[in-house]
Amino acid sequence: MSSSPSPPSTDRSLEFRRTWTRTREQLIKFVLLLCALLSILTTIGILYVLLTNAVYSPNSKATAFFQEVSIWDFVTDTKWTPQYAQDRHFGILPLLIGTLKITGIAALIGLPIGLAGAVYLSEYAAPRTRNMIKPTLEVLAGIPTVVYGYFALIFITPYILRPIFSDLLGFEVKIFNAASAGIVVGIMIIPMVSSLSEDVLRSVPRSLREAGYALGGTRFDVSTKIVVPAALSGIIASFLLAISRAVGETMAVTIAAGLYTSNSLNPFEPSQTMTAYIVNVSSGDTPVGSIEYKSLYAVAFTLFLATLAMNILSQWVLKRFREEYQ
Amino acid sequence: MNQPSQNSTKPESDSPGLKQSAPLEETANNDESTNASPKRSLVSGSNFDRSKPDNKNASTMIDVRDVNFYYGDVQALFNVNLTVPEKSVMALIGPSGCGKSTFLRTLNRMNDIIDGTRVEGTIKLENQNIYDPTIDVVALRSRVGMVFQKSTPFPKSIFDNIAFGPRLSGTTSKSKLTEIVERSLQQAALWDEVKDRLSDSAMALSGGQQQRLCIARTLATNPEVILMDEPASALDPASTARIEDLIFELRKQYTIVIVTHNMQQAARVSQYTAFFYQGRLIEVGPTKELFTNPTEKQTEDYITGRFG
Numbered sequence: 001m002s003s004s005p006s007p008p009s010t011d012r013s014l015e016f017r018r019t020w021t022r023t024r025e026q027l028i029k030f031v032l033l034l035c036a037l038l039s040i041l042t043t044i045g046i047l048y049v050l051l052t053n054a055v056y057s058p059n060s061k062a063t064a065f066f067q068e069v070s071i072w073d074f075v076t077d078t079k080w081t082p083q084y085a086q087d088r089h090f091g092i093l094p095l096l097i098g099t100l101k102i103t104g105i106a107a108l109i110g111l112p113i114g115l116a117g118a119v120y121l122s123e124y125a126a127p128r129t130r131n132m133i134k135p136t137l138e139v140l141a142g143i144p145t146v147v148y149g150y151f152a153l154i155f156i157t158p159y160i161l162r163p164i165f166s167d168l169l170g171f172e173v174k175i176f177n178a179a180s181a182g183i184v185v186g187i188m189i190i191p192m193v194s195s196l197s198e199d200v201l202r203s204v205p206r207s208l209r210e211a212g213y214a215l216g217g218t219r220f221d222v223s224t225k226i227v228v229p230a231a232l233s234g235i236i237a238s239f240l241l242a243i244s245r246a247v248g249e250t251m252a253v254t255i256a257a258g259l260y261t262s263n264s265l266n267p268f269e270p271s272q273t274m275t276a277y278i279v280n281v282s283s284g285d286t287p288v289g290s291i292e293y294k295s296l297y298a299v300a301f302t303l304f305l306a307t308l309a310m311n312i313l314s315q316w317v318l319k320r321f322r323e324e325y326q
Numbered sequence: 327m328n329q330p331s332q333n334s335t336k337p338e339s340d341s342p343g344l345k346q347s348a349p350l351e352e353t354a355n356n357d358e359s360t361n362a363s364p365k366r367s368l369v370s371g372s373n374f375d376r377s378k379p380d381n382k383n384a385s386t387m388i389d390v391r392d393v394n395f396y397y398g399d400v401q402a403l404f405n406v407n408l409t410v411p412e413k414s415v416m417a418l419i420g421p422s423g424c425g426k427s428t429f430l431r432t433l434n435r436m437n438d439i440i441d442g443t444r445v446e447g448t449i450k451l452e453n454q455n456i457y458d459p460t461i462d463v464v465a466l467r468s469r470v471g472m473v474f475q476k477s478t479p480f481p482k483s484i485f486d487n488i489a490f491g492p493r494l495s496g497t498t499s500k501s502k503l504t505e506i507v508e509r510s511l512q513q514a515a516l517w518d519e520v521k522d523r524l525s526d527s528a529m530a531l532s533g534g535q536q537q538r539l540c541i542a543r544t545l546a547t548n549p550e551v552i553l554m555d556e557p558a559s560a561l562d563p564a565s566t567a568r569i570e571d572l573i574f575e576l577r578k579q580y581t582i583v584i585v586t587h588n589m590q591q592a593a594r595v596s597q598y599t600a601f602f603y604q605g606r607l608i609e610v611g612p613t614k615e616l617f618t619n620p621t622e623k624q625t626e627d628y629i630t631g632r633f634g
Contacts, residue, residue: 214436216464216491229481229482
């Protein structure tokens with residue numbers, strides 16, 4: 001660089017520009033790195049708050065939740081009544097049941113429909129149709145979840161669930177119920193499943209499809225017997241991500257499923273989820289430092305572990321079962 | 327193309343191959359046609375200026391008349407006329423983008439799955455126009471199998487790969503499938519290498535084995551015609567040689583149309599060669615003659631390496 005023959009007069013300004021360019025590049029790199037680290041730092045911060053409030057408090061004046069309630073009780077007790085003055089119980093089971101029940105219903109609805117939509121978009125739809133439907137689906141993902149909650153409460157329950165299950169089949173459908181919440185959460189995860197699955201379906205090489213057609217396969221044969229199996233790992237990963245989204249879903253569930261903790265598996269009864277409990281406690285007038293307040297962190301920590309496990313599992317599935325196409 | 331030299335220059339392997347294969351295939355019109363030289367139909371078909379061909383010859387497997395092909399507004403094939411005799415190997419050669427692969431894919435309507443494509447003209451498979459609206463494309467493709475440039479094993483077991491076609495056409499009996507799998511793998515000269523691990527993933531096979539697996543998979547649907555799109559271009563010389571040996575064997579039972587960039591390969595495996603250039607069929611004839619004594623200037627330029 002320095003060997004380049006340049007007149008001495010411009011040499012210094014050139015030197016300056018070179019230094020400035022280098023500094024600027026370094027600066028840009030640093031800012032970008034900071035942005036990349038931000039989400040990681042946030043996660044670490046959240047984890048720190050959760051751990052110090054739920055598991056072990058470094059502050060000698062305060063105690064964490066599990067320093068007052070044993071983990072054994074938390075895991076095995078079947079009642080969740082932190083708000084009670086007496087006879088308090090801290091068993092996570094009812095909240096876990098509420099979450100699993102709604103997640104299960106959501107998965108039952110969202111995963112098959114989402115996958116079918118993905119197959120349509122990737123295998124059947126003409127490019128123009130796809131270009132119209134995909135953004136529309138993504139709009140669905142952009143609707144605030146609170147809207148879904150009210151949709152469940154004022155539409156799904158009275159106009160869909162009650163006419164079918166109450167009037168026709170004779171079940172008692174409460175106004176707040178797990179089914180309506182599960183249905184809207186299922187609808188919420190459809191765009192996610194469709195979009196992610198469509199990406200993996202489309203990444204199946206065209207040569208594989210052509211081979212299927214060349215062997216006398218119909219479009220349906222090729223879609224279901226070649227493309228979907230070949231993309232299975234990615235589809236499962238998208239399922240797991242969608243389920244962890246459903247587990248973490250809060251607002252719609254709080255509104256539609258009610259705040260009543262129960263161990264019942266009946267989908268037409270109200271049932272509180274972990275997330276709904278957190279909302280309930282943090283929006284109420286629970287005194288900071290009380291055991292009820294701390295229980296919030298224990299629940300949040302459980303939730304964190306659950307979704308983390310799902311996400312790690314989905315990453316693992318993606319890596320482990322990915323077919324390498326040359 | 328001059329008629330007299332046609333007969334004299336026919337490849338030595340050609341006529342035994344045809345004769346051997348005759349009893350194997352029970353085509354009704356086969357017997358009467360074996361004496362009628364397939365070259366006759368070729369001669370007339372070979373003239374790229376649409377001279378009236380003698381396509382009523384019973385041993386004609388594929389008869390292509392006035393085919394134009396379009397990708398959207400772009401015309402990729404211009405007035406292609408060609409006949410492929412039964413139980414022979416026809417090589418399609420030409421520089422990249424000349425339309426030979428496109429042409430190959432019109433023979434089993436593979437281009438149908440590409441949006442915005444259009445075909446004009448007729449392509450007859452044993453006197454039946456495959457572009458007739460009443461034709462069942464799925465049935466057509468099980469009669470006209472295809473092997474691709476890149477081996478395309480499905481991410482399934484070796485057995486399931488081979489059984490895929492038969493299962494699609496409704497064969498469910500395990501013993502029948504086992505029989506088909508064994509027969510196909512043997513025909514593709516792969517049986518001895520994989521017979522102990524049929525339930526292993528096909529993805530674990532080597533490139534050459536994968537390609538033979540794909541050939542076996544095609545054979546399993548019991549096709550009459552096999553289309554090959556540069557089947558050996560991604561393989562090492564040893565695997566290529568095996569594929570070529572295989573093509574030589576398969577010719578006894580099947581009609582094969584093969585696209586190749588490798589002119590030595592065309593010379594080795596085919597009895598007839600068609601030269602495509604810029605979407606037009608320039609010349610077609612017995613391989614030996616086309617390579618030693620091409621009638622068209624463009625053919626000569628191409629095979630002598632002046633372009634392409």
